[in-house]
Amino acid sequence: MSAVMQDLKVPPQAGKAGGALKGAIRIEDVVKIYDPEGAAVMAVDHCSLDIPAGEICMIVGPSGCGKTTLLNAIAGFHSITSGKIYLDNELLCGPPEKPMAQPGADRIVVFQNGALFPWKSNIDNVAFGPMMQGKLSKKEIYEKARSIMADAGLSGTEHNFPGEVSSGLRRRVEIVRALMNEPKVLLFDEPYRALDSLTKSVMHEALLEIYYKNKVTIFFITHDLEEAIFLGHRLVIMTSRPCKPKKIIDVDIPHPRDYSVLTSTRYRQLMDETVELVHEEAKKAFSAGEKEG
Amino acid sequence: MNQNQTADLLKRSMPFQTVPGEMLEAIAKLARYESYARGDVIYHQGDFADDVFIVSSGAVQHTLGIGFQATHPEKIVRSGGVFGWAAVLDNQRTRMAKTVCMERTELIRINGEELINFFKATPETGDIVMSRFATMINKEYTMPEEVAGHVPHFTQVPVTVATGLSLTMFRLSQWLKSPKPYLMMTGFGILLATWYLAVEVWKLPRFADMPGLTTVMKEWFSKDPVYGLSIWTPEYYQHIWVSVRRILIAFFLATVLGVPLGLFLGWSKTFREYVFPVFETLRPIPILAWVPLAIIMFQGSETPVIFLTFLASFYATALNTMLGVETIDESYSRAAACLGASKWQVFREVIVPGAMPFMFTGLQISIGVAWFSLVAGEMVAGEYGLGYVINTSYTMVRYPTIVIGMITLGIVGYVSSALVRMAGDYMMQWRVRELALGGR
Numbered sequence: 001m002s003a004v005m006q007d008l009k010v011p012p013q014a015g016k017a018g019g020a021l022k023g024a025i026r027i028e029d030v031v032k033i034y035d036p037e038g039a040a041v042m043a044v045d046h047c048s049l050d051i052p053a054g055e056i057c058m059i060v061g062p063s064g065c066g067k068t069t070l071l072n073a074i075a076g077f078h079s080i081t082s083g084k085i086y087l088d089n090e091l092l093c094g095p096p097e098k099p100m101a102q103p104g105a106d107r108i109v110v111f112q113n114g115a116l117f118p119w120k121s122n123i124d125n126v127a128f129g130p131m132m133q134g135k136l137s138k139k140e141i142y143e144k145a146r147s148i149m150a151d152a153g154l155s156g157t158e159h160n161f162p163g164e165v166s167s168g169l170r171r172r173v174e175i176v177r178a179l180m181n182e183p184k185v186l187l188f189d190e191p192y193r194a195l196d197s198l199t200k201s202v203m204h205e206a207l208l209e210i211y212y213k214n215k216v217t218i219f220f221i222t223h224d225l226e227e228a229i230f231l232g233h234r235l236v237i238m239t240s241r242p243c244k245p246k247k248i249i250d251v252d253i254p255h256p257r258d259y260s261v262l263t264s265t266r267y268r269q270l271m272d273e274t275v276e277l278v279h280e281e282a283k284k285a286f287s288a289g290e291k292e293g
Numbered sequence: 294m295n296q297n298q299t300a301d302l303l304k305r306s307m308p309f310q311t312v313p314g315e316m317l318e319a320i321a322k323l324a325r326y327e328s329y330a331r332g333d334v335i336y337h338q339g340d341f342a343d344d345v346f347i348v349s350s351g352a353v354q355h356t357l358g359i360g361f362q363a364t365h366p367e368k369i370v371r372s373g374g375v376f377g378w379a380a381v382l383d384n385q386r387t388r389m390a391k392t393v394c395m396e397r398t399e400l401i402r403i404n405g406e407e408l409i410n411f412f413k414a415t416p417e418t419g420d421i422v423m424s425r426f427a428t429m430i431n432k433e434y435t436m437p438e439e440v441a442g443h444v445p446h447f448t449q450v451p452v453t454v455a456t457g458l459s460l461t462m463f464r465l466s467q468w469l470k471s472p473k474p475y476l477m478m479t480g481f482g483i484l485l486a487t488w489y490l491a492v493e494v495w496k497l498p499r500f501a502d503m504p505g506l507t508t509v510m511k512e513w514f515s516k517d518p519v520y521g522l523s524i525w526t527p528e529y530y531q532h533i534w535v536s537v538r539r540i541l542i543a544f545f546l547a548t549v550l551g552v553p554l555g556l557f558l559g560w561s562k563t564f565r566e567y568v569f570p571v572f573e574t575l576r577p578i579p580i581l582a583w584v585p586l587a588i589i590m591f592q593g594s595e596t597p598v599i600f601l602t603f604l605a606s607f608y609a610t611a612l613n614t615m616l617g618v619e620t621i622d623e624s625y626s627r628a629a630a631c632l633g634a635s636k637w638q639v640f641r642e643v644i645v646p647g648a649m650p651f652m653f654t655g656l657q658i659s660i661g662v663a664w665f666s667l668v669a670g671e672m673v674a675g676e677y678g679l680g681y682v683i684n685t686s687y688t689m690v691r692y693p694t695i696v697i698g699m700i701t702l703g704i705v706g707y708v709s710s711a712l713v714r715m716a717g718d719y720m721m722q723w724r725v726r727e728l729a730l731g732g733r
């Protein structure tokens with residue numbers, strides 16, 4: 001492992017202690033009701049959550065509980081009904097004055113099915129953010145894009161289209177595209193759901209390596225407990241719909257981590273502790289679904 | 294497998310295709326035959342690379358290791374395919390991939406050292422074979438050029454990875470060897486034979502008055518056509534040109550107006566609420582129903598025909614472009630917004646290119662219906678043009694000329710839609726390459 005990674009031990013409280021880190025998210029009493037006049041589906045119910053800067057926060061919950069809804073509210077893709085969301089003490093959204101956050105390059109989403117533009121080459125995708133924001137010259141942007149891609153082991157694929165490279169590489173390009181903008185927060189919506197377990201394990205280590213270099217806050221939705229414990233500083237287990245945190249678990253396995261963690265005793269203890277909790281909620285969600293339809 | 298069969302197999306493979314016959318037989322002597330069952334692993338990554346393999350029958354899954362920077366690490370090698378090329382690379386003596394048989398597979402293997410020693414006697418041929426190896430490693434196994442460049446070379450001329458041309462030539466020769474071109478020719482053959490037999494040999498009742506194949510061909514290629522129209526008469530080209538000109542004008546207008554309209558219809562909900570109902574009421578009216586109004590509205594014979602042609606094209610283009618915008622995955626616009634794109638930038642960078650595949654489908658349909666309504670218009674209101682030729686030949690009992698007009702329409706129509714498809718492929722390289730990898 002590289003020297004950079006050795007001296008970087010980001011504790012769960014990194015944000016509170018170190019003032020330099022940016023990207024603390026505060027979710028205060030957020031409620032989201034879809035279609036309030038009609039069907040009135042309550043997706044998020046008085047949810048509060050504090051994520052310190054530089055933390056990898058894993059969100060686990062049954063299908064359809066409202067995880068994506070919460071992520072979309074932070075990203076600024078839709079409004080919330082009540083409550084407030086802050087980024088580094090700045091209000092992102094809080095009705096009635098500001099029902100919806102403005103999407104921006106400080107919070108970048110990595111989508112469930114991937115959203116690299118298939119009509120742009122990999123390097124054009126990576127350069128897209130800065131090109132749109134127009135803060136740097138084209139030459140500077142492409143130099144930076146080339147070097148950041150080289151760092152992530154993507155040299156040689158710059159001029160391929162996303163459709164021409166393997167799905168694992170595509171995901172890596174997408175994360176690099178986000179990092180080009182030096183975001184404070186990365187929002188992942190089950191990015192590895194469609195990958196096979198082998199590619200997944202490679203992606204996990206790659207993600208951690210990128211994280212150790214960039215120390216952004218990571219809000220990561222997943223169904224996969226193994227992934228959640230392996231990557232996260234903390235695990236937030238959500239209730240079935242409407243969602244709010246049911247239990248928050250500190251994963252006290254020190255970073256940097258690699259795949260040997262999966263065979264450690266502590267990992268297995270944590271797994272045992274959480275499996276039951278998650279299963280309980282999944283059952284509730286399932287029987288609620290039975291009743292509805 | 295005997296020596297001849299081995300030489301034939303070598304001849305079918307990309308690297309050895311251009312090697313002369315006697316040499317192939319000599320190389321075939323180096324080859325050993327082997328067969329594997331489904332699920333057998335031929336070699337693992339990291340194994341010592343001794344032999345090059347050529348598949349005779351069956352299928353082998355070839356997976357390059359992570360870290361070799363292949364843009365597409367997975368490949369299935371079938372009959373005529375070559376793998377195990379690490380055995381001829383200069384600086385590489387370990388396997389870079391894992392290979393597993395997906396079905397019962399027969400293949401031949403040739404020791405890399407022996408092959409290289411063999412070519413030392415014939416350096417020119419050796420260089421050709423090795424540069425074809427390099428091209429294959431780079432283009433078919435998607436390995437970086439640096440890796441592919443490590444094939445040995447035997448003369449002073451440095452080996453280079455060939456450009457797309459030699460690969461295209463190889464594909465073309467493969468195509469000619471495949472059944473496709475012959476199936477296509479058979480299709481045409483059956484059509485022409487049926488026509489010939491039905492009219493001129495069997496003289497089937499309904500076909501009795503139809504012009505026969507030989508009559509039409511004689512007339513079409515005659516320097517002195519009985520009814521005044523053949524490939525040697527200037528009028529023939531004048532008719533074609535008049536029709537093509539009308540199509541060009543109408544298609545151009547339909548594209549220039551239809552594409553933006555479709556884009557805005559798909560993009561803006563408000564705009565759509567105003568315009569779409571009107572659009573949807575006018576669209577089902579058949580083009581022929583517009584003929585009288587077109588003649589009343591526009592003077593002369595040219596504008597009404599162009600108007601009718603335009604109208605049909607315009608609907609197809611606008612509607613498909615709109616559908617194209619609607620099918621764009623929302624996460625693309627959201628991703629663009631995240632990355633700081635303004636509303637206008639999202640339109641330019643996401644909506645326009647994202648709608649392009651559907652848009653070109655629309656243009657493809659549009660050029661087809663343009664010819665359709667052009668002929669309808671020319672029959673009713675035209676002077677000159679292929680539709681006019683067909684119609685007047687009917688009233689003046691010049692039956693062979695009718696068929697000449699029809700065949701010409703078929704050819705010109707096919708060329709025009711091929712041009713639209715090529716324009717689409719040119720503008721959507723990303724899609725062409727994506728589909729090519731999917732084997733479509």
Ligand SMILES: Nc1ncnc2c1ncn2[C@@H]1O[C@H](COP(=O)(O)OP(=O)(O)OP(=O)(O)O)[C@@H](O)[C@H]1O
Nearest residue numbers: 034035041043062063064065066067068069070241
């Ligand atoms: N636009 C919408 N209008 C009405 N209801 C919606 C809308 N979007 C989502 N919902 C409902 O809100 C609930 C939460 O949806 P959400 O997508 O946030 O769940 P999720 O936890 O991300 O699920 P999954 O794990 O399956 O991705 C679901 O029951 C869904 O049907």
Ligand SMILES: [Mg+2]
Nearest residue numbers: 067068069189
């Ligand atoms: Mg979701």
